[in-house]
Amino acid sequence: MITLKNITLRRGPRALLDGASVTINPGEKVGLVGRNGAGKSSLFALLNGTLQEDSGEFYVPAQWRLAQVAQDMPEVEDSATDFVVAGDTRLAAALAEVAAAEALLHDTTAPNSADSDAQGERLSHAYMELSDAGAYDAPARAQALILGLGFKLSELEQPVNSFSGGWRMRLQLARALMCPSDLMLLDEPTNHLDLDALVWLEAWLQKYEGTMLVISHDREFLDAVTRTTVHIEAAQLKRYGGNYSRFEDMRAEQLEQQQTAFSRQKDKIAHLQKFIDRFKAKASKAKQAQSRVKALERMEKIAPVLAEADFTFEFQEPANLPNPMLTLQDVSCGYLTPEPLVIVEHVKKSVLAGQRVGILGANGQGKSTLVKTLARTLPPIYGEVIEGKGLAIGYFAQQELDVLRPADTPLEHMIQLVREVTQSGGLSGQATREQDLRSFLGSFNFTGDQVKQTVGSMSGGEKARLVLCMLVWQRPNLLLLDEPTNHLDLATREALSVALNEFEGTLMLVSHDRALLRAVCDEFWLVSRGGITPFDGDLDDYQRYLLDVAKQAREEQKQSQKQAQKQGAQPAPVQSENKAKPQPSSKPSSKPNAKTQHNLSKTEERMAALELEKIRLETALAKASSSDSKPADVKQLRELSEMGEQLARLNQELATLEEDWLRQSAALET
Ligand SMILES: Nc1ncnc2c1ncn2[C@@H]1O[C@H](COP(=O)(O)OP(=O)(O)OP(=O)(O)O)[C@@H](O)[C@H]1O
Ligand SMILES: [Mg+2]
Known part of the structure; x- marks a missing residue:
């Protein structure tokens, strides 16, 4: 059980928690919610020991193993699989122990003492622990996680370094899931995910058996994975026995009751006060007046319901509207x-003044690549992007928060921005004096001390708000927004949606926030199979389209299975929208390719052989690890561990072969 009792937690000048208490039971799945900057991530920091409470007590069972997602960007050469396997701390410890025990046994310089028995025993224990830690299937378990989070088979062995930021953060998530744990802390785990991976994560978390605390601003995700909600507000923690939607209902009801009680109390106070005022000077009633004064003093005042300070902002009117904004010439x-x-x-497309385009397409199809090319941060490989005269691009990149300088304050960011824009001659009537910049920041809720707080110490949502603020200041006429709502709380998302609706320039938006897409876009482009097509319809049509694509794929598979049965050949693979790769534009050749056919048969032969071997190994391992036949000696244990390794290697080879097979049969089809 986790208990917090009267906890006060300060960061900077503010008390994030002030005498807050809450209890979380073992096995509970809790959503931790609250506005940007309320202190959710700081509470996690308290629980994992990186922050100290200022007063009060809290308790987390000492024996609980903790899993959490590292927040830093990994910069290593290890393969994705190895990186995720290393997240299993128990396994890592077992491996280290085996290495240490082996080193000792092989150490020829050590005196040949009677210790060698003890050393042998240590090694055998180490191997036992290695097997208990699930060493033999660790790579397979890691790969299941990696694939579940949306990676392709061919990426399993690629070095971590070769992935983009968002994908590396997915690997960090996989690593946390790999770690055996009793308590899991997840801080906005869905930020870097697309819809497919999100659904997979929901299912995984539903099966997780430990205690889980998850911070998220995504209502549907919270509803799917949590049954209890803890709300941080006004430096207090309040527990609600229900998922996020239940919490919203209960809270609304409570607020209403509180408001009613508050009004009633206000009437009562007014009445008492009137009595006091009228009679305090009258000797005969002075005593009664006195007792009412006391009653007033004793009365526990009910707080009025303060409407959460609503945040709104607007884009400035663009200085001009070139038309077309951009022309893509065979890019x-x-x-x-x-x-x-x-x-x-x-x-071959033009982006026109006033267009409001939602860019759709499954993960990995190239939405961000397209937007980067439009934003001119990525040169086209071929063709030309022609800019309209006076084009002012406002680009919000998916990884935008990384471009902020952690040691600088919001004010310094604004000053630097003014400098850059002035140098490039791009000023069009923006405020540039320090006082104006301060009040501009103020309109984005950066007030007082926050203007001078370093960005590194700000919360995720505060950083995202700063990036928005800088974007608006630039007075763009073409907005290119790539997943702008990550980190933002619901109220700020709403403010963004309103501001975008009133924006007079052109908007191109990539987002997995369906509410936002629906609210602000009036046409859609679909990035799919290496091309862009206008999507004729609305978001609901798009969802139907996705279902159709899946259905079509299933039918194609059935067809080819039928045909295969007739011809005694293998079924063709399903190419889902998600996994579909850009199709090469070369013309299909009319003759079946004999060489490819030959390769395909070879691949199939090898796969069949490996499958057989796999079954043999798995059966042997399963038999050995069943409880009634514990291996007796070190030699046997070593054999076991070797078998495990063999199985892992085999799985890897199979995965590669499967990829080859897919590619070869696709080539045969065209
Ligand atoms: N070292 C610090 N000095 C001053 N203020 C700080 C420091 N660290 C954090 N804060 C402030 O504490 C507040 C709480 O931050 P925290 O990251 O816990 O918020 P959060 O609830 O997780 O918000 P979000 O939803 O945006 O992630 C923020 O206003 C942040 O700016
Ligand atoms: Mg946070």
């Missing part, structure tokens, strides 16, 4: 390193 977007990799090709 191919993608990346040049290490070899040219085209993601979206042959785009």
Whole structure:
């Protein structure tokens, strides 16, 4: 059980918690909610020991193993699989112990003492623990997590360094899930996920058996994975026995009751006060007046319900509206390193003044790549992007928070921005004096001390709000927003939605926030299979389209299975929208390719052999690890561990072969 009793927690000048208490029972799944900057992440820091309480007591069972997502960007050469396997702390410890015990046994310089028995025993214990820690199937478990979070088979062995920021954060999440734990702390785990991965994570968390605390601003996600809600507000913690939607209902009801009680008390106070005022000077009634004064003093005042300070902002009217804003002349977007990799090709489109485009498409299809190319931060591989005269782009990148300088304050960021824009001659009537910048920050809720607080110490939502503020100041006429709502609380999302609706320039938006897409876009582009097509319909049509694509894929598979049965060949793979790769634009060749057919058969043979071997190994391992036949000696244990390793290698080879097989059969089809 976790208990907090009368906890006070300060950060900077503010008390985030002031005499707050709450209890969380073992096995409970709790949503921790509250406005941006309320102190949710700080509470996690208290629980994991990186922050100290200022007063009060709290208790987390000492034997509980903690899993949490590291917040830093990993910069390592390890493969994705190895990186995630290393998240299993029990396994890591067991491996270290085996290494230490082996080193001791092989240490020829050590005196040949009677200790060698003890050393042998230590090694055998170490192997036992290694097997108990699930060493033999660890890579497979890690890979299941990685694939679940949306990576492709071919990416399992790629180095962590080669992934973009958002994907590396997904690996951090997988690593946390890999770690055996009794308590899991998840701080906005859905920020870097798309819809597919999100649904997978929900299912995973529903099965998690430990105690879980999760911070999120996503109502649907919270409803899916939590049954209890803890709300941070006004430096207090309040527990509600229900998921987020239940919490909203209960809270609304409570607020209403509180408001009624407050009004009633106000009437009563007015009445008492009137009595006192009237009679305090009258000797005959002075005593009664006195007792009413006491009653007033004793009365526990009910607080009025304060409407949460609503936050609104607006985009400034653009200085001009070039039309078209941008013209894409047969543009191919993608990346040049290490070899040219085209993601979206042959785009011939114009972006017109006043257009409001939602960019749709499954994960990995190239939405961000397209937006980066439009924003001119990524040069097109082929073709040209022509800018309209007076174009002023406001670009919000998916990883935008990283571009903030942690040691600088919001004010310093604004001053630096003014400097940059002035130098590039891009000023169009913006406020530039320090006082004006302060009040501009003020309109984004950065007031008083916060203007001078370093960005590194601000909460995620506060940083995102600062980035928005800087964007608005630049007075753009073309907004390119790539997942702008990550980190923002619901009220700020609403403010963004209102501001975007009133924006007079052109908007291009990538978002998994359906409410936002629905509210602000009036047309959609679909990025899919290496191209861009206007999507004829609204968001509901898009969801139907996704279902259709899935259905079509299933039917195609059935068809090809039927055909395969006729011809005695293998079924064709399902190509889901999600996994579909950009199709090469070369013409399909008319003759079946004999060489590919040959390769395919070879691959199939090898796969069949591996499958057999896999079954053999798995059966042997399962038999050995069943409780009634514990291996007796070190030699046997070593054999076991070798078998485990063999199985892992085999699984890896199988995964690669499966990829080859998919590719070869796709090639045969075209
Ligand atoms: N070292 C510090 N000095 C001053 N203020 C700080 C410091 N660290 C954090 N704060 C402030 O404490 C408040 C709580 O931050 P915290 O990160 O806990 O919020 P949060 O509830 O997680 O918000 P979000 O929803 O935006 O993630 C914020 O206003 C933040 O600016
Ligand atoms: Mg936070």
